[in-house]
Amino acid sequence: MLEWLAKNSLLVTANPWPFFIFFVLSVLGSAAFFRWFYAERIALLKDRIDHPKDTTGGKSEVDPAKVVDEPLRRRFEYPASGLYGMNILGLGVNPLVVGQYYSMRAVIPPGRTLQVQLSGPGVIDLTDSGGAWGFSTSTRNWAHQPYVESTSTPEQWFQAVAGEADLMFFPRRQGELIVRAFEDGADPVFERRMRVIQAAR
Incomplete structure (x- = not known):
């Protein structure tokens, strides 16, 4: 990115606002993506810590065919x-x-x-x-x-x-x-x- 800016410095200085808006949107988009990506995994890890015995994802390990009334x-x-x-x-x-x-x-x-x-x-x-x-x-x-x-x-x-x-x-x-x-x-x-x-x- 920096190399591209160095080679096209004249184009950037001639049109600063469009490039500035593009840069801000890129940063915000990246931040939103990483926040979503890591928030999901943090929530999953927190759930495993709070429920250490639940390793089945909420599914029962008991075979219904073997359950006797x-x-x-x-x-x-x-x-x-x-x-x-x-x-x-x-x-x-x-x-x-x-x-x-x-x-x-x-x-x-x-x-x-x-x-x-x-x-x-x-x-x-x-x-x-x-x-x-x-x-x-x-x-x-x-x-x-x-x-x-x-x-x-x-x-x-x-x-x-x-x-x-x-x-x-x-x-x-x-x-x-x-x-x-x-x-x-x-x-x-x-x-x-x-x-x-x-x-x-």
Whole structure:
């Protein structure tokens, strides 16, 4: 710029006001540009200092697909099937077949418990001493009370704590099997009545 002014000094001295106005406008324009340029970066740095943990530009780092609604997370689940077959705590398992394997499966939320009561069918033949049902002693998260035989309605209680519970169940007698589920020891949340039949020959 200075070199250009030295070479064109006569032109500048002959027209001082236009060049003076041009010079002032150039200085003001440059000052405005640099003020805007640096003001934006100063504001950004100030915001980072005031909010040191916010490094995402205001965007959430939580994947919405992985967010589980709290009420859903604390809900009991009774899947349709389990490791050993159809789930007697689920829906649509009717009738049952004597000697066939089924699952008794549930998913219990944290901090909660589930109790299940099995009852019926009673003794038909006095020579029958095998019980109305059986289950594998290798259970998953199930504790059980002793089986109580009765000529009318035998019963047995099972309890599970938080987590997934499953066991292998098999009916031994024809008749009606009643399954009641108690969440946290309250009144039964459901009762399922299932017919038990002999396998077709």
